[in-house]
Amino acid sequence: MATILDVANAAGVSVATVSRAMQPDGPVRASTRELVLAVADRLGYQPNRAARGLVTGRTMNLGLVVPDLLNPFFAAIAKGTQLTARGRDLSVFTVDTDENPADEITAVRSLAKQVDGIVLCSPRIDDASLRRLQEEIQAPIVLVHRRMTGMNSVHASLDEGMQQAFEHLVGLGHEVIAHVGGPRASWLGDRRAAAIRAAAGRTGISVIDLGHVEPQFEGGIRAAESVRSSDATAVIAYNDIVAFGLVSRLAERGYSLPGDLSVIGCDDVSLSAMTNPRLTTIRLPKFDAGRVAVELLLEADHNEPREISLGSELIVRASTAAPRS
Amino acid sequence: MATILDVANAAGVSVATVSRAMQPDGPVRASTRELVLAVADRLGYQPNRAARGLVTGRTMNLGLVVPDLLNPFFAAIAKGTQLTARGRDLSVFTVDTDENPADEITAVRSLAKQVDGIVLCSPRIDDASLRRLQEEIQAPIVLVHRRMTGMNSVHASLDEGMQQAFEHLVGLGHEVIAHVGGPRASWLGDRRAAAIRAAAGRTGISVIDLGHVEPQFEGGIRAAESVRSSDATAVIAYNDIVAFGLVSRLAERGYSLPGDLSVIGCDDVSLSAMTNPRLTTIRLPKFDAGRVAVELLLEADHNEPREISLGSELIVRASTAAPRS
DNA sequence: CTGAAAGCGCTTACAG
DNA sequence: CTGAAAGCGCTTACAG
Numbered sequence: 014m015a016t017i018l019d020v021a022n023a024a025g026v027s028v029a030t031v032s033r034a035m036q037p038d039g040p041v042r043a044s045t046r047e048l049v050l051a052v053a054d055r056l057g058y059q060p061n062r063a064a065r066g067l068v069t070g071r072t073m074n075l076g077l078v079v080p081d082l083l084n085p086f087f088a089a090i091a092k093g094t095q096l097t098a099r100g101r102d103l104s105v106f107t108v109d110t111d112e113n114p115a116d117e118i119t120a121v122r123s124l125a126k127q128v129d130g131i132v133l134c135s136p137r138i139d140d141a142s143l144r145r146l147q148e149e150i151q152a153p154i155v156l157v158h159r160r161m162t163g164m165n166s167v168h169a170s171l172d173e174g175m176q177q178a179f180e181h182l183v184g185l186g187h188e189v190i191a192h193v194g195g196p197r198a199s200w201l202g203d204r205r206a207a208a209i210r211a212a213a214g215r216t217g218i219s220v221i222d223l224g225h226v227e228p229q230f231e232g233g234i235r236a237a238e239s240v241r242s243s244d245a246t247a248v249i250a251y252n253d254i255v256a257f258g259l260v261s262r263l264a265e266r267g268y269s270l271p272g273d274l275s276v277i278g279c280d281d282v283s284l285s286a287m288t289n290p291r292l293t294t295i296r297l298p299k300f301d302a303g304r305v306a307v308e309l310l311l312e313a314d315h316n317e318p319r320e321i322s323l324g325s326e327l328i329v330r331a332s333t334a335a336p337r338s
Numbered sequence: 339m340a341t342i343l344d345v346a347n348a349a350g351v352s353v354a355t356v357s358r359a360m361q362p363d364g365p366v367r368a369s370t371r372e373l374v375l376a377v378a379d380r381l382g383y384q385p386n387r388a389a390r391g392l393v394t395g396r397t398m399n400l401g402l403v404v405p406d407l408l409n410p411f412f413a414a415i416a417k418g419t420q421l422t423a424r425g426r427d428l429s430v431f432t433v434d435t436d437e438n439p440a441d442e443i444t445a446v447r448s449l450a451k452q453v454d455g456i457v458l459c460s461p462r463i464d465d466a467s468l469r470r471l472q473e474e475i476q477a478p479i480v481l482v483h484r485r486m487t488g489m490n491s492v493h494a495s496l497d498e499g500m501q502q503a504f505e506h507l508v509g510l511g512h513e514v515i516a517h518v519g520g521p522r523a524s525w526l527g528d529r530r531a532a533a534i535r536a537a538a539g540r541t542g543i544s545v546i547d548l549g550h551v552e553p554q555f556e557g558g559i560r561a562a563e564s565v566r567s568s569d570a571t572a573v574i575a576y577n578d579i580v581a582f583g584l585v586s587r588l589a590e591r592g593y594s595l596p597g598d599l600s601v602i603g604c605d606d607v608s609l610s611a612m613t614n615p616r617l618t619t620i621r622l623p624k625f626d627a628g629r630v631a632v633e634l635l636l637e638a639d640h641n642e643p644r645e646i647s648l649g650s651e652l653i654v655r656a657s658t659a660a661p662r663s
Numbered sequence: 664c665t666g667a668a669a670g671c672g673c674t675t676a677c678a679g
Numbered sequence: 680c681t682g683a684a685a686g687c688g689c690t691t692a693c694a695g
Contacts, residue, residue, distance in 0.1 A: 018689095029665070033691095057474060061451045063389075063392060063451075063688080063689090067392065067671040074431075082416050082417045085408065104433070107420065126385070126388075127386070127387050261616070287586060352681070354681070366680065388673090389673040390673050392672080393673055
């Protein structure tokens with residue numbers, strides 16, 4: 014709990030000099046810096062960042078808001094954000110809103126004063142609220158996996174991955190596939206639907222829309238029945254977790270996968286490579302999305318927001334195969 | 339970016355009065371508070387917590403240090419910590435050390451000044467370093483899933499769960515089981531080994547020690563061979579992830595689970611209920627561990643550290659069955 | 664290169 | 680109940 018004054022006294026200099034010595038390029042005589050640093054080290058002095066932030070206006074803190082840390086997709090983004098931030102000597106406040114949209118607003122508001130910027134991950138709030146929030150606070154925000162004109166964002170383009178998925182399926186001999194969608198009116202959901210339409214059009218595969226489910230394991234369970242009663246020989250699920258639910262229920266119903274049905278997930282969550290069968294999925298940037306978000310934040314120009322689009326790619330594993338003829 | 343002075347001016351009172359009005363039980367006339375609060379609300383005033391912390395000595399921030407957010411076990415603990423903290427109006431700095439012990443020390447040090455306490459989760463550093471760290475900083479630390487005399491901690495007792503696991507196996511008709519251990523010299527690992535010895539002794543089951551593997555999916559893959567060549571009809575894995583690796587490789591080798599082999603994991607990570615077959619596992623407190631850690635931190639008495647032990651329980655799912663006779 | 668002083672946004676005795 | 684003032688730990692013009 015040594016303070017800058019303690020160091021100054023012990024070193025026989027003023028606090029101003031200590032302050033300068035602590036800065037890599039502060040104007041101090043080399044020998045003075047050496048002395049100060051030695052004393053600081055001996056006393057275990059760590060500058061109080063809050064006090065520093067008060068005067069510099071830079072807190073050296075970042076805020077990270079995610080809907081659910083238990084969702085490995087967000088955990089990966091959080092990890093990317095953390096590690097990148099730490100590499101730049103930034104601390105990060107993480108808040109898990111537990112999928113509660115109202116909490117996103119609260120979180121951003123309370124974070125606003127104590128951070129230099131906020132990474133807002135897949136916000137569930139509507140466009141209007143989002144825009145209002147942005148105008149209300151002064152800290153720059155960067156959106157992850159959501160886009161909004163006038164705001165900084167980094168998101169994934171699903172197009173490449175989806176196109177690859179369709180080509181993969183066509184190559185295997187599939188002709189009709191089903192799509193199990195996630196929550197309605199989710200930004201990512203809309204993007205996904207568009208990517209599917211585009212890929213379907215290009216490959217000539219026909220797509221059966223099986224409607225929307227909650228983006229959880231249970232959603233997949235619930236969708237299994239409609240998949241069974243459809244003519245599809247393959248199914249693309251909203252995300253990996255939904256795919257797991259699908260696979261699980263189908264297996265219980267006696268399906269042998271991938272022989273009886275090919276399943277493709279989305280996200281490439283770490284567990285996708287651990288299930289049985291291992292899941293073929295469309296990999297979305299997670300760690301990288303977090304990394305880029307931090308970089309964007311640091312060079313954010315409020316007047317000229319940037320939208321960064323990262324790619325996606327199909328990861329072929331064992332849950333897809335040729336259909337039974 | 340309204341400041342307390344802005345509010346004071348707009349309300350025609352002093353900053354002291356604004357400050358008091360913002361505190362639930364501050365000594366202000368009711369009508370004054372009403373006025374101030376209205377003005378504050380209109381201006382979107384949010385007190386600067388860093389400035390407040392500077393004078394009160396309470397930052398209203400907590401630090402959370404975990405080895406790996408991608409590990410769903412730690413993600414759950416992080417979530418429990420977050421949500422509990424938020425319920426008490428505390429913000430939490432999260433740092434992911436990426437399994438790097440040295441970073442634990444760095445993280446705790448840099449956090450020390452800006453938080454009221456630190457939740458240190460499953461630290462990988464050795465006892466001596468841990469103790470040194472504790473003495474070096476002034477902020478209270480509470481250990482999660484690690485115990486150290488003289489420090490606050492919340493950890494899980496594996497005894498109940500392990501006993502239940504053995505009884506379950508005995509009831510099914512198993513007589514010899516294998517144990518795949520995790521990293522040597524891990525605190526939790528030692529506890530686990532002790533719990534197994536105790537349970538084995540009580541139930542009369544004989545245990546084959548299959549050595550240590552990395553606590554990852556690959557560890558399970560690697561252990562599969564020795565499991566196959568052993569006489570065990572059931573296996574207890576270090577954690578769920580290792581169990582997944584085991585199951586995966588065994589399935590590839592043509593094993594039908596649980597008929598050919600019963601598998602029990604540990605942790606009850608969310609994915610355990612999503613795999614095929616669903617994993618029987620020993621549930622360890624995760625969310626609750628995080629919650630209790632925060633509570634402990636708030637009432638922490640440096641002079642009289644407390645050690646809280648939470649229970650464990652067997653969750654029977656589909657990866658265990660009677661052995662083929 | 665160095666120090667004295669002002670000030671960042673708040674809270675809290677101290678007076679009234 | 681309210682205000683003026685001091686002070687939390689720092690940084691940064693401003694002088695030297």
